[in-house]
Amino acid sequence: MVRLITHNLLACHVKGCNTNNFPLQFQDVQIELREADFNADFLRGFLPKIEWNALVDAARQLGDTSLPQEQPTMIDDDFLKALHHVLLEIHVEEGAMVCPNCKHVYPIASGIPNMLLAEHEIG
Amino acid sequence: MIPTPDLSHLSHKDYEHVYEPAEDTFILLDALEEDADCLKQVQPRICLEIGSGSGCVSCFVGAILGHTSLYLCTDINPHAARCTVATGVRNQIRLDAIIAPFAHPLLDRLKGSVDLLLFNPPYVPTVEEEAANAQHHADIAGAWAGGEDGMQVTNELLGLVEHLLSPTGQFYLVAVKQNDVPSIQRRMFDEHGLRSEVVLERRAGVEHLFVIKFFRGCPPTKQVIEFCH
Ligand SMILES: C[S@@+](CC[C@H](N)C(=O)[O-])C[C@H]1O[C@@H](n2cnc3c(N)ncnc32)[C@H](O)[C@@H]1O
Numbered sequence: 567m568v569r570l571i572t573h574n575l576l577a578c579h580v581k582g583c584n585t586n587n588f589p590l591q592f593q594d595v596q597i598e599l600r601e602a603d604f605n606a607d608f609l610r611g612f613l614p615k616i617e618w619n620a621l622v623d624a625a626r627q628l629g630d631t632s633l634p635q636e637q638p639t640m641i642d643d644d645f646l647k648a649l650h651h652v653l654l655e656i657h658v659e660e661g662a663m664v665c666p667n668c669k670h671v672y673p674i675a676s677g678i679p680n681m682l683l684a685e686h687e688i689g
Numbered sequence: 690m691i692p693t694p695d696l697s698h699l700s701h702k703d704y705e706h707v708y709e710p711a712e713d714t715f716i717l718l719d720a721l722e723e724d725a726d727c728l729k730q731v732q733p734r735i736c737l738e739i740g741s742g743s744g745c746v747s748c749f750v751g752a753i754l755g756h757t758s759l760y761l762c763t764d765i766n767p768h769a770a771r772c773t774v775a776t777g778v779r780n781q782i783r784l785d786a787i788i789a790p791f792a793h794p795l796l797d798r799l800k801g802s803v804d805l806l807l808f809n810p811p812y813v814p815t816v817e818e819e820a821a822n823a824q825h826h827a828d829i830a831g832a833w834a835g836g837e838d839g840m841q842v843t844n845e846l847l848g849l850v851e852h853l854l855s856p857t858g859q860f861y862l863v864a865v866k867q868n869d870v871p872s873i874q875r876r877m878f879d880e881h882g883l884r885s886e887v888v889l890e891r892r893a894g895v896e897h898l899f900v901i902k903f904f905r906g907c908p909p910t911k912q913v914i915e916f917c918h
């Protein structure tokens with residue numbers, strides 16, 4: 567499932583593509599919303615690992631503007647609820663992710679990203 | 690007792706393309722179950738299984754840890770990735786499957802972040818070419834064909850473990866006798882400073898199976914064997 571939490575962790579790994587290879591840009595996506603169990607401990611624990619700008623931009627690309635542009639210093643319940651929804655409940659089911667640097671296209675089918683490369687692209 | 694994940698949604702047709710859980714899978718489940726309390730204490734936020742196949746192992750970890758962790762699962766076999774997701778749905782554990790070799794597209798972002806890393810690799814000794822072909826075609830042969838000493842595929846992951854593990858991270862690896870377990874342990878210590886212990890060992894048919902656990906610094910359990918001297 568390409569949830570935004572996964573998207574926030576994926577970079578292009580084509581041989582020689584080492585700069586500006588993150589975040590991947592969504593293209594022609596179909597989205598589904600599915601409820602997930604809320605767990606505040608998990609969210610607090612995961613927060614330091616998030617690339618904030620990439621998450622906010624990805625959410626906006628998918629039409630969700632609930633997150634503030636700057637990562638807040640005060641972590642309250644409303645913020646965690648919004649974060650929970652953006653990270654864990656928005657599923658990209660079909661479409662693709664494109665590398666901003668080398669333009670490699672990684673397809674997404676049935677919610678699963680295909681990150682395999684051709685022989686000559688492997689590092 | 691942690692129940693074995695429900696796999697009744699998978700059929701013989703699926704197992705033509707995807708590895709059906711077998712003794713090597715079950716020894717890993719048993720090792721994880723023995724360490725369940727210790728695992729809960731570490732409070733993993735990011736679990737990553739390489740070569741998740743049916744998804745059985747990650748689901749089992751999900752049953753131990755609950756919704757307090759992210760479960761990332763890679764496999765080079767697209768059928769396996771689909772089965773992994775289906776097994777997650779069936780057992781109400783969200784497994785985020787990615788079709789990818791090892792952790793390649795995750796390496797930048799997961800540096801020093803993986804709390805629990807799992808790999809039940811293709812460990813059967815074969816000729817080199819057979820393993821290379823199996824990796825290329827990413828089909829059922831990729832589930833077992835391991836090349837020289839059965840280590841061709843595992844070796845590639847071993848080089849990434851130190852990069853991926855968090856400070857309290859642990860890595861569970863399944864191996865067989867022919868893989869030369871003491872040599873794997875020695876190399877991981879000498880080259881990457883990772884300590885390890887054999888947490889389980891058993892004979893199943895012709896196979897002599899091992900589960901090795903690797904970790905940094907302080908031992909997460911008492912009886913730790915050091916391989917530095
Ligand atoms: C022995 S099976 C284990 C499957 C499952 N984890 C289990 O324990 O039942 C090995 C799995 O690793 C996958 N695999 C082989 N080479 C891989 C690689 N380079 N990267 C990711 N997965 C790989 C295979 O497709 C297969 O699903």
Ligand SMILES: [Zn+2]
Pocket residue numbers: 578579580583587665666667668669670
């Ligand atoms: Zn690229």
